[in-house]
Amino acid sequence: MADFGKILQSIGEFGLFQKVCLVALCVPNIVLPFHFASVVFVQSDPERHCNTNWILKADPNLTTEEQLNLTLPREEDGAFSRCLMFAPVDWDIEAIRTYGLNETTACDNGWIYKNTLYEATIVTDFDLVCGTSNLVQVAQTVIMAGVLFGCLLFGPFAESFGRRRATQIPGVLMFLFTAVTGLSHDFYLYLVSQFMVGVGYGGFRMNAIILATEWIGMSKRSWGACLSQVFFALGLCVLAGCIYFVRDWRLAQLITAAPLGVVAIYIWYIPESARWLLDGGCIKEAKEELKKAAVINKREVPEYLLQKVVVVTETEKKGGTLTIFKSAVLTKYLIAVVLAWFSLNLTYYCLSFNVGNLGLDIFLTQLIFGASELPAHLLCIWLLEALGRRLCLITTLLGGGLTCLLIIAVGQDKAIFVTLFASLGRIFSNMAGSICSVYVQELFPTSLRQTASGLGNIASRIGGLLSPVVNMLVTYHWFVPIIVYSSAMFVSGLWDSCCQRQEGENCQILLLMWGKERTV
Incomplete structure (x- = not known):
């Protein structure tokens, strides 16, 4: 061709x-x-209490304060329970006032929310x-x-x-x-x-x-x-x-x-x-x-x-995914791209889904996340041409892992620094994603490009799929999720740095296919 x-x-x-x-x-x-x-x-965890409008049948003129005092148990700190209420009874209001209610049950008629950030x-x-x-x-x-x-x-x-x-x-x-x-x-x-x-x-x-x-x-x-x-x-x-x-x-x-x-x-x-x-x-x-x-x-x-x-020819088009694994060079680079895509997406979505828990206003944090990525991607275009794909990929992966670990170093009570390092972590993971997208286009020929890209994207989406699960590890300690996804970035960055640099990085490589070398 x-x-x-x-x-x-x-x-x-x-x-x-x-x-x-x-x-x-x-x-x-x-x-x-x-x-x-x-x-x-x-x-x-919005402010709320059980819907106890059942008591209004006994006395529709009850004030909100009276209704809550009669129908909701209190927590140890004196606040009304968010998840329990007194079981409804078929009594008149005087009997309820006189004897009170003692049996509790889960909210069976929904909740009433108040002071919520969203409508x-x-x-x-x-x-x-x-x-x-x-x-x-x-x-x-x-x-x-x-x-x-x-x-x-x-x-x-x-x-x-x-x-x-x-x-x-x-x-x-x-x-x-x-x-x-x-x-x-x-x-x-x-x-x-x-x-x-x-x-x-x-x-x-x-x-x-x-x-x-x-x-x-x-x-x-x-x-x-x-x-x-x-x-x-x-x-x-x-x-x-x-x-x-x-x-x-x-x-x-x-x-x-x-x-x-x-x-x-x-x-x-x-x-x-x-x-x-x-x-x-x-x-x-x-x-x-x-x-x-x-x-x-x-x-x-x-x-x-x-x-x-x-x-x-039809002979040349056969092989699919197995064709990649026939070449040690292609296999090595495929593993590098797959590891990178998995780790960067895991990090990106762990940080994204946790945007409301970084300490600052969620709208401001979201704006910072987006605004910081704009110049980063424009810079990435220049860096890819100036420094090459491999060096940029290694740097962004290791940089992302390091900045995420710095969140642990500053502590979760310093919201400004936590947001700063979280934004840097997202920037590095995003840049690494752009580099992977370019890299995979150039490492594989047209007949294998979609297969390789598909495998890389599958790995990245597995990382995204696992991100909510990783974030749930916060129940053990607040920094456990950070250790998990930052370690993944480090491992993929170290793997890439250990891979032997191939001559002609910005050109499509020579494949050993079906017993003969063929330039693609």
């Missing part, structure tokens, strides 16, 4: 065509953070308190499980049916089930819809980056991954403002669904990856896409290059 890099050079490696496609695929990242609003912006959250709407308070972590786990399943499903799907379809279908899924989430009046329906949102999220995030970068030349490929993260960081800032002014999780979900509806329409006009078309033997379709790109970039494709495009 003709060197696709030469074809891109002839039509423009990063012309108007690539820029429009890249922006179109990155813009949805502004609203993607909103999918986590319902499981991040919650009050896990409505999944905690207050679904009463996820007392014995069901752990269901907040279940909700976090469910959406991350959906993201993992989306990677498992749409990774192989993209290999068989194309990057374009594997980006379009998840976009539609996100739109439909985000709306369903906002309309859910049952917690289990909410979990199902959040799982499906996660499926769309995982498929879109993985394939949108690949589709964008496969149209971009080697010299500008870092833009494909890093710009996507820049838009995501911008979305984090917008999220803080949106939740500050719209403190109802249902309305926030419906607001999220509106722009996703626009995305679900225009995403069908995104062109297919010419690399994938050529690799799949769709020569005619690939030539048409290349000619369209050349016209938009005001360039021409030399006819002699198009004539050299040949179909990859």
Whole structure:
């Protein structure tokens, strides 16, 4: 097959065509953070008491203070119980006043919430308190499980049916089930819809980056991954403002669904990856896409290059995942990328889901998280070209692990420093994610790229899936989760540093395939 890099050079490696496609695929990242609003912006233990309106049947004129004194037991500190009430009785009000109530029971008619930070959250709407308070972590786990399943499903799907379809279908899924989430009046329906949102999220995030970068030349490929993260960081800032002014999780979900509806329409006009078309033997379709790109970039494709495009033989296309493990070099680098993706995502989501417990105002903390990531991703574009992929990856992984450990050093009572180091930890993990996205594009040929990227994304989503579980280790001590995810960053960084540097890091490598070396 003709060197696709030469074809891109002839039509423009990063012309108007690539820029429009890249922006179109990155813009949805502004609203993607909103999918986590319902499981991040919650009050896990809001002020509340059992709904005891049953006593108003005996005397509808009771004041609130009298009602609470007659129907609620008190804790040792003198405060009304949050999880218990006196069992209802069929007495008149005088008998209740005279004899009092002694038998306690769990709240069987819901709770009344007061002094809440939000108008409505999944905690207050679904009463996820007392014995069901752990269901907040279940909700976090469910959406991350959906993201993992989306990677498992749409990774192989993209290999068989194309990057374009594997980006379009998840976009539609996100739109439909985000709306369903906002309309859910049952917690289990909410979990199902959040799982499906996660499926769309995982498929879109993985394939949108690949589709964008496969149209971009080697010299500008870092833009494909890093710009996507820049838009995501911008979305984090917008999220803080949106939740500050719209403190109802249902309305926030419906607001999220509106722009996703626009995305679900225009995403069908995104062109297919010419690399994938050529690799799949769709020569005619690939030539048409290349000619369209050349016209938009005001360039021409030399006819002699198009004539050299040949179909990859069926023998060369077989092997799949096992092909990677036939090469010791590829196996080593795949393990490095998988470890890095797992550890950085574990760290990122452990910090993200804990945003309300860092000591500062949650809206301010969220804004700091997003605003600090914006310049970091722009800096990452330059660092990738100046220092190379491997050195940047090692530095960000080790830096992320170190800054997270510094949270333990300063202590949890120093909110400003805790937020500072948590923000640095997220910055490093995010930069490492961008580097992994670029790295995997260059280490593997088109026929194996989606497989390798899919394995890396699966590892990253497993890290995200485990993050709520790791955060639950806080029951043993507040710094136990920090030790777990920072250690994972250190291990992956040390593995990368131990890997032998391969000559020609910024070029695609030589694969030993089917008994002969072949340049890809």
